[in-house]
Ligand SMILES: Nc1ncnc2c1ncn2[C@@H]1O[C@H](COP(=O)(O)OP(=O)(O)OP(=O)(O)O)[C@@H](O)[C@H]1O
């Protein structure tokens with residue numbers, strides 16, 4: 362199944378036999394996949410197939426759902442994240458998430474970015490200011506907004522808000538960025554800008570993204586996984602999955618036979 | 621009857637009911653002002669009552685009212701907001717939540733005189749606090765708690781889940797999320813509940829007489845008995861001591877409550893527009 366394996370040493374997330382239940386509903390079925398460091402992985406599949414659910418298990422945001430249960434294993438740099446000894450706040454610092462709808466806090470730009478470092482104990486004002494600048498630079502907002510750092514984040518335009526959310530995440534110095542349909546509320550130009558940003562970010566981070574947009578998956582990702590009803594049907598290099606899918610269902614989906 | 625006439629009648633009925641609410645308020649204000657204005661002099665405000673309230677002013681009653689309102693607010697707000705946080709952020713929709721919420725809603729329906737009796741037995745007698753402003757304030761705390769819990773709960777629930785999600789996904793703990801993200805967003809709603817509570821403790825009579833007593837002197841501390849404005853009004857009106865003074869007292873009470881409302885609305889608008897700006 363995990364056809365995309367490269368040299369083992371570069372695997373940052375190793376998912377094995379992962380099952381996830383919402384109450385008695387089994388939303389993920391024996392998912393296995395290896396995610397290679399500094400790559401972009403795209404999860405595709407019809408609505409309701411479990412893409413968001415899978416993504417949320419990676420930083421255990423899935424724990425927040427009442428009555429949910431997980432089986433199997435996710436190794437993050439060799440450690441099982443479901444181990445009771447895992448420090449969840451630290452895990453979420455290392456593996457962060459960008460959501461479908463931009464969700465900046467109703468605070469100033471600067472305070473949005475400082476929020477993460479502050480909850481992890483950063484008090485040094487100079488370090489915090491430096492983080493504001495470097496993360497805004499990383500998402501290409503610095504030049505445009507450096508004179509308006511006390512502006513309310515909720516007043517930015519949608520794609521700037523989404524960039525800010527990415528900057529807010531980068532400020533806690535994570536290693537993996539999870540992006541659940543980060544462009545679905547943006548217009549085509551803004552979408553291309555975010556894609557460009559993702560390519561830029563993969564030099565430093567590993568990115569797992571969910572998308573409904575086949576072209577986007579093809580454009581931006583190195584690896585793609587096709588999911589159907591909780592199963593990871595096929596997972597391999599994006600170039601090969603799009604040109605030469607091994608499974609008939611993948612082929613059908615990519616050529617537009619499903620929703 | 622066609623739809624157009626129906627619409628016309630509906631609009632007028634609705635307009636009338638809305639108009640009625642404001643008319644009643646205006647009528648009360650005008651009537652009380654008309655009756656009480658004559659006696660409302662600076663000395664009425666700054667002198668203590670003499671001869672059971674027949675002469676002098678209401679200074680001691682103003683002080684008692686402030687003591688009672690401030691004290692019960694200081695105790696009830698953290699308790700109520702804390703409960704609301706616990707119910708919304710920590711227990712989810714569990715059995716505990718339902719039981720506590722049901723209990724609190726029942727509490728809201730208990731007549732104030734029962735609170736008075738309960739406060740009398742618990743604080744005045746059993747805990748040996750005697751008739752004092754502290755006993756009164758503690759009793760009022762129980763009385764206003766359900767209001768504060770309910771409104772705070774609604775305000776906290778209205779904070780979008782996405783903000784909590786963002787906070788958790790950055791590695792914030794529940795407590796950090798509540799204090800830094802959720803509460804600041806919920807403040808206007810919470811304040812509304814607190815103000816409703818303050819209004820209730822200022823205007824309560826029965827439960828206060830039972831627990832804080834009705835001493836006429838200016839209380840030196842919260843461990844002394846005191847007579848609030850509402851209680852003073854009740855006593856001098858009921859015993860026919862002085863109708864002019866009673867109405868002047870009522871006028872002061874109304875001014876108190878209106879002022880609190882106006883100030884809160886102003887502060888809230890400023891807070892909200894500051895958050896938006
Ligand atoms: N909180 C929940 N409780 C119960 N079932 C849920 C919950 N969240 C999702 N599900 C179910 O789990 C399945 C997978 O949902 P998920 O959100 O992961 O799908 P998705 O692939 O991200 O879909 P979409 O493309 O529409 O975002 C769906 O059948 C959904 O109905």
Ligand SMILES: [Mg+2]
Pocket residue numbers: 412413414541571
């Ligand atoms: Mg989804």
